[in-house]
Amino acid sequence: MSGVPSPAFRIGQPVRVRAADPPYHTRVPRYVRGHTGQVRAVQPVCELPDDVARRRSPVRRLPVYSVAFAASGLWDGTPSDTDHEVVCDLWECYLDAAGPGGATDQEERPR
């Protein structure tokens, strides 16, 4: 189908989650907003819940990415508490390309 968008990001690419806090339903967890992660997997396109919740028509169908974040950039805590990785699934419009250096997530923490 020609209407299916091809993915804008590739596996391994650093991406930054948009920090905006929209006044409508969205599926961006607050704890990753503004943070940079790395694309681990590209999933099939599916309906954007933000559009569904706002009764927009047509509802956009966009690629979804599994994006991995180093917990040490997301949370305060002892090194042994935050040596893990958190992977979130995020629709393409929630993300922007980040610098090739992958700016290691020293941005502002949410709250």
Place this chain on the structure above:
Amino acid sequence: MSGEHTDLPVAARVRRLEARLVAAGLVTDEQLDAVLEQRLYRATPFNGARLVARAWTDPGFRALLLDDAGEALEQAGLGGLLAPDEHLRVVENTAGTHNVVVCTLCSCYPLLLLGPSPSWYRSDAYRARVVREPRAVLAEFGYRVPDEVAVRVWDATAEARYMVLPRRPAGTGHLDEEALRGLVTRSGLIGTAPV
């Protein structure tokens, strides 16, 4: 509903809601029954355990399960039971990495393969803490992940539903596929236990 708690207030509310939806012509009783049959009565962690035991004994199936879980479900006779945009992803525990699943936004979960979710999976405490301090949370479940094993937390924020493929326990080489199924627990499929 399960038929076991029909006198609970929530059951009465559900019945009233069902009646309103049917009266409004939005659904039929037959459609509701079909959904319940498919998504609740057939949903059991035994389905997940079947997939795991087969993956432990059949390297080709294991590769397919990790690469294209939807196709693996078809092969295992469990196809066609996910919602339209939902798809299954299986993440494998290895000697170096332990996986654990959560949905911080609500309680998304591969119901068909794991059965109804445990109440703690839906609790604010689990959802908030497992992304912050998974080693501490897992330790409270009785599983102390070795320091040299990395922990990866999968937050099911879109339409993928995650299941963990645990490591086959040592000393089980003599067991056949059916016996191996009995070793797999729902907690192992979520990642709050080693198997």
